[in-house]
Amino acid sequence: DVKVTQSSRYLVKRTGEKVFLECVQDMDHENMFWYRQDPGLGLRLIYFSYDVKMKEKGDIPEGYSVSREKKERFSLILESASTNQTSMYLCASSLTGSAKEQYFGPGTRLTVT
Amino acid sequence: KNEVEQSPQNLTAQEGEFITINCSYSVGISALHWLQQHPGGGIVSLFMLSSGKKKHGRLIATINIQEKHSSLHITASHPRDSAVYICAVRSYPGGATNKLIFGTGTLLAVQP
Numbered sequence: 001d002v003k004v005t006q007s008s009r010y011l012v013k014r015t016g017e018k019v020f021l022e023c024v025q026d027m028d029h030e031n032m033f034w035y036r037q038d039p040g041l042g043l044r045l046i047y048f049s050y051d052v053k054m055k056e057k058g059d060i061p062e063g064y065s066v067s068r069e070k071k072e073r074f075s076l077i078l079e080s081a082s083t084n085q086t087s088m089y090l091c092a093s094s095l096t097g098s099a100k101e102q103y104f105g106p107g108t109r110l111t112v113t
Numbered sequence: 114k115n116e117v118e119q120s121p122q123n124l125t126a127q128e129g130e131f132i133t134i135n136c137s138y139s140v141g142i143s144a145l146h147w148l149q150q151h152p153g154g155g156i157v158s159l160f161m162l163s164s165g166k167k168k169h170g171r172l173i174a175t176i177n178i179q180e181k182h183s184s185l186h187i188t189a190s191h192p193r194d195s196a197v198y199i200c201a202v203r204s205y206p207g208g209a210t211n212k213l214i215f216g217t218g219t220l221l222a223v224q225p
Contacts, residue, residue: 004155033212042199042217058212090156101146102213106155 003027004105006091012111019078021108023091029103030096032074034058034066037088037107049074050096081112116140119200119216126223132187134219136200139181143205146213147174147185150197159185159198190223197221 007022023032031050035043035058045058047066055066063085067075074093078085091105117138126132136145147159160167160174162183167174171190176183187194200216 040217043201043213043215045212048212092156101158101161103158104148104156 004091004093004103006089006105006108008108009106010109010111012113013078013081014113015082017078017081017112019081019110019112021076021078021089021091021110023074023076023093023105024072025074025093025103026072027093027103028071029093030071031094031100032068033092033094033102034064034074034076035090035092036060037090043090046076081110083112086110086112115217116204116214117200117202117216119198119219121219122217123220124222126190126221128191128223128225130190130223132190132194132221132223134185134198134200134221136183136185136216137181138183138200138202138214140202140214141205142178142181142202144203145176145183146201146203147183148199148201150199150218152196156199187221192223192225195222 004025013019033048034046037043044060046064047058049055049068052071065077089108092102094100094102120135144163146161148156149159150156162176171188173186197218197220199218201213
């Protein structure tokens with residue numbers, strides 16, 4: 001069974017704090033993704049990575065950065081958290097190739113106060 | 114206009130009813146996914162299809178490539194089917210990184 005884990009289920013941070021969200025997958029997947037999910041907007045892609053140290057911006061990268069130093073781990077960084085970054089954050093991974101399924105982590109609900 | 118549209122946005126049904134959720138898309142695709150998300154939970158994949166029809170238990174997914182439309186059916190619905198159902202497409206040509214375009218989801222509540 002593919003397993004994608006995220007470091008926290010719930011997180012509360014203050015405005016201006018630096019926030020790290022960690023994602024780990026155990027199936028040697030090349031691709032990893034960070035999404036945020038907001039009511040009425042669905043899932044939106046923040047960043048994705050197709051290999052170690054490789055990353056590409058998604059649809060809404062502003063205010064975020066990512067790090068992928070090891071194949072199994074993909075980190076999302078909020079350099080200076082703001083209240084509009086309060087959201088559900090979901091990590092996913094997949095193999096490379098056409099029509100490969102994405103496997104999702106349980107999500108981290110981040111509240112920035 | 115979103116590239117992936119789902120209807121309805123909210124659906125309440127009585128236990129045992131037949132349920133249909135629709136998804137329309139405006140881009141060329143290589144695959145369409147139906148996903149399920151329970152309250153507070155992660156997302157699990159129900160189906161991935163590129164043509165025709167797939168069935169798993171009480172769930173049936175169909176796709177009409179010419180009409181750019183897919184439906185998810187639930188037969189003999191049960192309260193445990195209550196969840197958000199999300200349609201997502203992999204656009205073509207999409208490259209090898211498997212990026213998906215998501216609909217906004219359908220919130221289904223099945224009452225006993």
